[in-house]
Amino acid sequence: xxxxxxxxxxxxxxxxxxxxxxxxxxxxxxxxxxxxxxxxxxxxxxxxxxxxxxxxxxxxxxxxxxxxxxxxxxxxxxxxxxxxxxxxxxxxxxxxxxxxxxxxxxxxxxxxxxxxxxxxxxxxxxxxxxxxxxxxxxxxxxxxxxxxxxxxxxxxxxxxxxxxxxxxxxxxxxxxxxxxxxxxxxxxxxxxxxxxxxxxxxxxxxxxxxxxxxxxxxxxxxxxxxxxxxxxxxxxxxxxxxxxxxxxxxxxxxxxxxxxxxxxxxxxxxxxxxxxxxxxxxxxxxxxxxxxxxxxxxxxxxxxxxxxxxxxxxxxxxxxxxxxxxxxxxxxxxxxxxxxxxxxxxxxxxxxxxxxxxxxxxxxxxxxxxxxxxxxxxxxxxxxxxxxxxxxxxxxxxxxxxxxxxxxxxxxxxxxxxxxxxxxxxxxxxxxxxxxxxxxxxxxxxxxxxxxxxxxxxxxxxxxxxxxxxxxxxxxxxxxxxxxxxxxxxxxxxxxxxxxxxxxxxxxxxxxxxxxx
Amino acid sequence: xxxxxxxxxxxxxxxxxxxxxxxxxxxxxxxxxxxxxxxxxxxxxxxxxxxxxxxxxxxxxxxxxxxxxxxxxxxxxxxxxxxxxxxxxxxxxxxxxxxxxxxxxxxxxxxxxxxxxxxxxxxxxxxxxxxxxxxxxxxxxxxxxxxxxxxxxxxxxxxxxxxxxxxxxxxxxxxxxxxxxxxxxxxxxxxxxxxxxxxxxxxxxxxxxxxxxxxxxxxxxxxxxxxxxxxxxxxxxxxxxxxxxxxxxxxxxxxxxxxxxxxxxxxxxxxxxxxxxxxxxxxxxxxxxxxxxxxxxxxxxxxxxxxxxxxxxxxxxxxxxxxxxxxxxxxxxxxxxxxxxxx
Ligand SMILES: Nc1ncnc2c1ncn2[C@@H]1O[C@H](COP(=O)(O)OP(=O)(O)OP(=O)(O)O)[C@@H](O)[C@H]1O
Ligand SMILES: [Mg+2]
Numbered sequence: 001x002x003x004x005x006x007x008x009x010x011x012x013x014x015x016x017x018x019x020x021x022x023x024x025x026x027x028x029x030x031x032x033x034x035x036x037x038x039x040x041x042x043x044x045x046x047x048x049x050x051x052x053x054x055x056x057x058x059x060x061x062x063x064x065x066x067x068x069x070x071x072x073x074x075x076x077x078x079x080x081x082x083x084x085x086x087x088x089x090x091x092x093x094x095x096x097x098x099x100x101x102x103x104x105x106x107x108x109x110x111x112x113x114x115x116x117x118x119x120x121x122x123x124x125x126x127x128x129x130x131x132x133x134x135x136x137x138x139x140x141x142x143x144x145x146x147x148x149x150x151x152x153x154x155x156x157x158x159x160x161x162x163x164x165x166x167x168x169x170x171x172x173x174x175x176x177x178x179x180x181x182x183x184x185x186x187x188x189x190x191x192x193x194x195x196x197x198x199x200x201x202x203x204x205x206x207x208x209x210x211x212x213x214x215x216x217x218x219x220x221x222x223x224x225x226x227x228x229x230x231x232x233x234x235x236x237x238x239x240x241x242x243x244x245x246x247x248x249x250x251x252x253x254x255x256x257x258x259x260x261x262x263x264x265x266x267x268x269x270x271x272x273x274x275x276x277x278x279x280x281x282x283x284x285x286x287x288x289x290x291x292x293x294x295x296x297x298x299x300x301x302x303x304x305x306x307x308x309x310x311x312x313x314x315x316x317x318x319x320x321x322x323x324x325x326x327x328x329x330x331x332x333x334x335x336x337x338x339x340x341x342x343x344x345x346x347x348x349x350x351x352x353x354x355x356x357x358x359x360x361x362x363x364x365x366x367x368x369x370x371x372x373x374x375x376x377x378x379x380x381x382x383x384x385x386x387x388x389x390x391x392x393x394x395x396x397x398x399x400x401x402x403x404x405x406x407x408x409x410x411x412x413x414x415x416x417x418x419x420x421x422x423x424x425x426x427x428x429x430x431x432x433x434x435x436x437x438x439x440x441x442x443x444x445x446x447x448x449x450x451x452x453x454x455x456x457x458x459x460x461x462x463x464x465x466x467x468x469x470x471x472x473x474x475x476x477x478x479x480x481x482x483x484x485x486x487x488x489x490x491x492x493x494x495x496x497x498x499x500x501x502x503x504x505x506x507x508x509x510x511x512x513x514x515x516x517x
Numbered sequence: 518x519x520x521x522x523x524x525x526x527x528x529x530x531x532x533x534x535x536x537x538x539x540x541x542x543x544x545x546x547x548x549x550x551x552x553x554x555x556x557x558x559x560x561x562x563x564x565x566x567x568x569x570x571x572x573x574x575x576x577x578x579x580x581x582x583x584x585x586x587x588x589x590x591x592x593x594x595x596x597x598x599x600x601x602x603x604x605x606x607x608x609x610x611x612x613x614x615x616x617x618x619x620x621x622x623x624x625x626x627x628x629x630x631x632x633x634x635x636x637x638x639x640x641x642x643x644x645x646x647x648x649x650x651x652x653x654x655x656x657x658x659x660x661x662x663x664x665x666x667x668x669x670x671x672x673x674x675x676x677x678x679x680x681x682x683x684x685x686x687x688x689x690x691x692x693x694x695x696x697x698x699x700x701x702x703x704x705x706x707x708x709x710x711x712x713x714x715x716x717x718x719x720x721x722x723x724x725x726x727x728x729x730x731x732x733x734x735x736x737x738x739x740x741x742x743x744x745x746x747x748x749x750x751x752x753x754x755x756x757x758x759x760x761x762x763x764x765x766x767x768x769x770x771x772x773x774x775x776x777x778x779x780x781x782x783x784x785x786x787x788x789x790x791x792x793x794x795x796x797x798x799x800x801x802x803x804x805x806x807x808x809x810x811x812x813x814x815x816x817x818x819x820x821x822x823x824x825x826x827x828x829x830x831x832x833x834x835x836x837x838x839x840x841x842x843x844x845x846x847x848x849x850x851x852x853x854x855x856x857x858x859x860x
Contacts, residue, residue, distance in 0.1 A: 383735065
């Protein structure tokens with residue numbers, strides 16, 4: 001590996017209004033390396049890369065590429081200089097095909113007939129070269145997240161990227177998809193590309209990156225080679241001494257037997273009986289889903305993404321109506337109850353797709369923190385919102401949940417990905433609830449925030465909260481749950497008690513094998 | 518749209534792009550005026566200061582302000598929910614018809630009864646006119662831009678029908694109805710030059726819209742719906758209902774602007790009473806970037822320009838269209854400043 005950097009960012013500073021997002025940050029990328037970029041939520045990773053991609057203008061500092069000083073004025077300009085980026089929350093046109101999404105906005109050979117065969121051939125060549133197989137003629141909306149991610153990468157490669165920036169590409173992927181992605185990344189660097197890889201998962205960093213840089217609060221901390229690195233060093237680098245590692249849920253609960261089973265009460269909180277959700281196609285979206293979730297219990301739903309997790313959550317919330325079966329909350333049939341009443345009667349919800357289903361980017365942080373509770377005291381009385389109370393509560397939540405923002409009236413869209421997730425978490429825990437439906441609640445969170453969420457869930461469990469934890473992160477489920485049920489193609493293929501937890505067994509069930517009971 | 522969140526920049530910071538936009542627009546138009554051989558400074562002076570030099574100029578400006586601010590709200594209220602109401606014109610016309618109908622059918626009522634009834638007639642008629650696209654959207658998911666625009670054309674036919682029908686004023690050379698009952702005339706606040714009480718109504722609407730959108734629970738739901746309809750729906754807001762409600766409210770406000778034209782200005786229904794209020798209302802709403810707080814100020818500014826424009830045409834013979842160009846350029850530059858600032 002050549003150790004001369006091809007890209008150097010030096011002394012980068014960026015402020016938004018008065019808050020400093022980046023302060024004197026330097027970053028070097030070598031040829032043919034995968035360079036990990038780590039840091040807590042709001043540390044400035046995305047901002048730094050947005051500057052490199054020409055989306056933000058830096059206040060000061062310089063960038064040189066191949067030892068020549070350059071100025072990047074727009075993404076178009078960045079691509080012209082062979083720098084491509086795949087965003088944390090990327091946008092695709094769901095009704096377009098993969099092919100159309102990839103060529104969108106580029107020069108098209110047969111402009112008037114829109115015959116894309118020339119482009120398709122080119123893309124196929126890229127697919128073969130980098131091991132990124134995707135059917136080009138399917139419309140994007142029908143594809144799982146992992147494949148859509150690949151499409152985004154193809155898009156950047158198609159535009160000639162040689163330096164590829166990936167902002168948290170693995171947050172939405174299944175372990176299998178992550179492995180595939182890593183294989184492709186290796187092929188890419190072997191063929192002379194260089195990659196910047198942003199993530200919160202240390203294991204990923206250690207397994208795929210050649211070098212790793214850590215940012216904290218908009219400043220450089222360290223850059224390490226992989227073989228000089230270990231997990232604890234990174235955690236220290238990312239969070240400083242903020243986190244009490246010894247007492248954290250993540251580092252202490254681990255495999256230990258004690259799980260708080262004594263908090264499980266006799267009363268059933270949520271009861272699903274033979275719930276069905278038919279689809280237009282032949283495969284039902286949910287089939288014969290039955291389970292009981294007790295107060296003080298955490299039931300995990302494991303499964304590969306796209307096996308009906310979202311439908312299950314939405315049926316419980318009343319966003320989607322089941323085509324058969326019963327849903328009972330505290331022994332009361334709630335099928336006829338509209339969503340707002342379900343929320344008011346004590347269901348808290350953390351949706352999977354934070355930007356699409358859970359957040360108002362154009363509204364203020366305060367607006368976001370009361371969404372769903374806005375009709376009830378103390379936020380609202382007599383048809384009016386008590387903004388004083390709302391702002392006071394919002395300020396408290398911002399503090400408790402460590403949301404990095406300038407205050408309750410900050411525009412939601414200004415927040416970093418992880419901080420948006422913190423808003424969703426804060427909202428879900430801001431009111432006493434009987435039932436928490438949490439779908440990938442720690443997606444995109446840094447390790448201390450993840451730990452905080454876990455400890456909040458366990459605290460509420462003590463007070464009798466029933467939690468349905470739908471997660472694609474098996475480690476998370478193994479850590480927290482009293483029982484894990486596995487969802488496969490809309491069906492529960494088995495449920496395991498904590499004493500029977502076994503990663504391999506659950507993995508098998510996730511691909512459709514039924515548990516031997 | 519910045520209604521939902523006050524971000525950190527100070528008022529001064531927000532004003533800078535506006536002032537810059539106005540200056541650049543005026544400069545650009547100044548070049549044209551000069552090329553056409555007119556006195557640029559005199560033109561500027563007339564455009565900007567006619568409203569403030571004489572009581573008459575000021576009152577003219579206020580009278581212009583009333584329909585403009587209401588039309589702007591008819592656009593910005595649904596905009597908060599993410600819906601585009603381009604039907605303010607039709608809602609004004611139908612509101613005017615409703616108001617005139619009440620005033621003509623009940624000519625002998627005393628002002629205390631007839632004024633509110635006439636205004637209410639306008640509001641209800643406008644709201645019903647807004648309900649049609651709302652319902653089509655709710656039921657069949659038909660794009661509201663399309664339906665509101667098309668309903669404007671229907672309203673042209675409707676006013677023509679009413680103004681040439683049984684209520685026609687045979688003495689008038691233009692499609693016009695007979696006057697409404699005297700009791701339906703809005704009282705004058707100033708007699709000479711006349712300023713009717715519509716200005717108070719317009720200001721009340723401004724205050725009401727402000728409180729509704731920023732303080733009320735329903736207004737919160739409106740804003741949430743506009744910010745992200747999916748998330749709003751997931752968290753229990755009936756977004757389709759909010760869409761309809763927003764267009765119905767807009768219709769009511771548009772109808773009210775028609776009623777005020779009838780009861781304050783014309784005292785009868787006249788074809789063409791809608792002028793170009795719709796387009797100006799859209800421009801105001803867009804320059805204000807949907808911010809309901811800013812709407813009255815922008816509307817006043819546009820009213821000043823409009824009054825200045827007519828004066829300029831009268832005294833300097835410079836075509837009023839020049840001012841229309843100024844307005845369009847201000848809009849353009851304000852929108853551009855957004856793009857620049859995003860970096
Ligand atoms: N457009 C913006 N306007 C105002 N503030 C912003 C903007 N973009 C980012 N910020 C702020 O800059 C800081 C750094 O954000 P950034 O998105 O770079 O974080 P990050 O390291 O990518 O975090 P995460 O892991 O949560 O994605 C945050 O405090 C964020 O609120
Ligand atoms: Mg980020």
